[in-house]
Amino acid sequence: MTTKIKDINPYEMAVKQLEEVAKFINLKSSVLEYLKHPKRELIVSIPVRMDDGSVKVFTGYRVQHNFALGPTKGGFRYHPNVNLDEVRALAMWMTWKCAVMDLPYGGAKGGVAVDPNKLSLSELERLTRRYAFELIPIIGPEKDIPAPDVNTNPQTMAWFMDTYSMAVGYTSPGVVTGKPIEVGGSKGRVEATGKGVIFVLTELLSKLQKDIKNMRIAIQGFGNVGSNAALEAYRLGAKIVAVSDVSTALYDPNGLNIEELITFINTSPGKQLINYPHYSKITNKELMELDDIDVLIPAALEGVITEDNADYIKADIIIEGANGPTTPEAEKILLSKNKIVVPDILANAGGVTVSYFEWVQDLQSFFWEEEEVNKKLKKLITRAFEKVWTYANEHNVSLRLAAYAYAVSKVAKALELRGIFP
Numbered sequence: 001m002t003t004k005i006k007d008i009n010p011y012e013m014a015v016k017q018l019e020e021v022a023k024f025i026n027l028k029s030s031v032l033e034y035l036k037h038p039k040r041e042l043i044v045s046i047p048v049r050m051d052d053g054s055v056k057v058f059t060g061y062r063v064q065h066n067f068a069l070g071p072t073k074g075g076f077r078y079h080p081n082v083n084l085d086e087v088r089a090l091a092m093w094m095t096w097k098c099a100v101m102d103l104p105y106g107g108a109k110g111g112v113a114v115d116p117n118k119l120s121l122s123e124l125e126r127l128t129r130r131y132a133f134e135l136i137p138i139i140g141p142e143k144d145i146p147a148p149d150v151n152t153n154p155q156t157m158a159w160f161m162d163t164y165s166m167a168v169g170y171t172s173p174g175v176v177t178g179k180p181i182e183v184g185g186s187k188g189r190v191e192a193t194g195k196g197v198i199f200v201l202t203e204l205l206s207k208l209q210k211d212i213k214n215m216r217i218a219i220q221g222f223g224n225v226g227s228n229a230a231l232e233a234y235r236l237g238a239k240i241v242a243v244s245d246v247s248t249a250l251y252d253p254n255g256l257n258i259e260e261l262i263t264f265i266n267t268s269p270g271k272q273l274i275n276y277p278h279y280s281k282i283t284n285k286e287l288m289e290l291d292d293i294d295v296l297i298p299a300a301l302e303g304v305i306t307e308d309n310a311d312y313i314k315a316d317i318i319i320e321g322a323n324g325p326t327t328p329e330a331e332k333i334l335l336s337k338n339k340i341v342v343p344d345i346l347a348n349a350g351g352v353t354v355s356y357f358e359w360v361q362d363l364q365s366f367f368w369e370e371e372e373v374n375k376k377l378k379k380l381i382t383r384a385f386e387k388v389w390t391y392a393n394e395h396n397v398s399l400r401l402a403a404y405a406y407a408v409s410k411v412a413k414a415l416e417l418r419g420i421f422p
Contacts, residue, residue: 008303008327010089016328018092021404024397031412034420035095038088039106040064044134046112048127051120060131062110064144065091068414069106071142073098073352073359075149075178076110076131078124079301087111089302093323094352097345099407101384103356106411108144110135116151125159132163139164141174141363147355148178150223150301154190158183174362177355186358187370188377189351194228195374196350196381197297197321198236200342203385204317213237218293218315220244220284221300222273225321225348227262229297234258238295242287245300247274249287288313298325299348305330313339320344335398343400345407346388353380 015036022032046058061084064072074094087109094107112131116124138144148157157179164175173184181187188195198212205212215238219226222245230240239255250256250273265271274281288296288304291314298304299321305313310330318334318341320326326334326341334341354377361367368376392402 008306009085010302010324011085011092013303013324013327014089014092017400017404018408020328021401021408024401025405025409027408027412031415034415035066035092035408035411038063038065038091039067040138041084041088042135042138043084044131046127046130046134048123048130050123058112058114058127060110060112060134061087062108062135062138062144062146063087063091064106064108064138066095066106066411068411068418069099070104071106072108072144073103073105073147073355074108074110075147075351076112076152077150078112078114078116078127078152079150080113080115081301082111082113086302090323093345095411096404096407097349097352099410100345100388100403101349101353101380102410103352105145105352105356108146109149110146111149124156128156128159129163132160133167136164136167139175141172141359145174145355145359146176147351148224153224154178154180154185157185174359177358177362178351179358184358184362186354186361186373187368188373189354189358190224191228191232192354192373192377193225193348193351194230194299194321195232196353196377197225197229197299197319197347198232199350199378199381200347200385201233201295201317201319202236203382203389204319204340204342207389215239215295216241216293217295217297218242218287218290219297219299219321220249220287220304221298221322222261222265223300225351226297226299227258227265229299229321230256230258231262241293242282242290243273244284244287245273247272249273249282249284250276250279251282251287251290252279253292285309290314295319297321301325303327305334307333310334311337316340318342320347323348331398331400341398341400343403346384346399346403349384350377350381353377 044060090109098105179185242251289312295317296315302324305326307329310333
């Protein structure tokens with residue numbers, strides 16, 4: 001039986017990963033202690049007037065983990081399971097993600113404990129605007145720059161940016177990224193995380209002297225990341241044999257038509273795979289354990305690969321499209337079976353990288369074409385992968401340990417150079 005996500009404390013998982021790499025790089029105990037703790041945590045009550053006139057109060061969070069390399073960066077999500085420890089973990093992972101990509105940011109993350117599917121569009125707007133207003137003391141283009149995450153999107157970012165702009169008295173597009181292009185967003189941002197996942201996969205396959213056209217792929221999660229990763233791989237000639245969302249998983253050993261599937265999801269009132277009339281329906285558990293796939297891409301929530309199901313995963317390559325989908329105990333099992341696990345802080349860094357591009361474009365009010373954005377993204381992703389791959393092979397360690405070693409060392413060096421105030 002698969003361990004439920006709620007049984008796993010993501011912050012404890014993140015700290016355990018940090019402690020493991022700290023031993024490997026002989027990190028000073030004082031620096032380790034510093035990095036275990038987020039710099040700032042804000043919990044806010046968010047009263048929202050519902051369409052029927054009643055008032056409901058939701059709980060929102062924003063955690064800023066570290067400022068050593070620059071202002072903090074990270075998305076915010078709407079999900080019933082959002083809690084402080086989850087947001088702490090995600091903020092810490094963002095610190096390492098930005099560092100491994102050599103971006104001038106620290107990590108942050110936010111969220112509201114809410115089921116957005118139970119809110120109308122106007123209720124969602126009121127929720128977003130009040131959440132944004134509550135965060136104004138700690139956010140800003142030079143402080144902390146939010147972005148989309150689970151169940152948030154460009155429209156959410158537009159409301160957030162407008163609320164902040166109304167409060168400060170001038171339009172400030174640089175306060176968030178992932179906005180619609182019409183209000184300062186970057187071309188290529190929506191697809192960036194999913195594209196980045198496949199850029200990493202193709203780099204890995206090149207090292208292994210394999211062709212993506214010969215790969216059979218299963219993707220757990222068909223939101224923004226999963227669907228765009230599926231589409232990019234499909235267009236490169238890979239066979240996507242299974243995809244899933246919260247409602248079901250679709251499977252066809254001959255491959256799914258991803259373009260048709262995405263069109264259906266975008267036009268279907270329910271926007272769920274279970275309503276798709278074709279292909280076999282299987283469970284998410286069955287998708288994870290398919291024996292006819294080469295690559296598994298977990299692209300939904302954290303903690304889906306655990307010590308309880310890791311032994312049943314047949315794919316030789318696991319690319320972490322989601323944040324923290326693999327527990328440390330599960331990874332030990334996968335590595336003992338010679339599986340290759342590409343860690344989230346490298347595999348899904350495409351989103352924050354293009355968010356960085358968007359922020360830069362907003363600050364200078366000069367925007368790039370999508371071709372240039374994708375070219376720059378591929379350059380940075382390729383450079384980061386090469387760095388991690390080389391380190392892993394030189395030190396005979398996993399890709400995760402290599403990525404963490406580089407990222408934590410970079411942040412630790414910045415901390416030591418800056419010192420502790422006062």
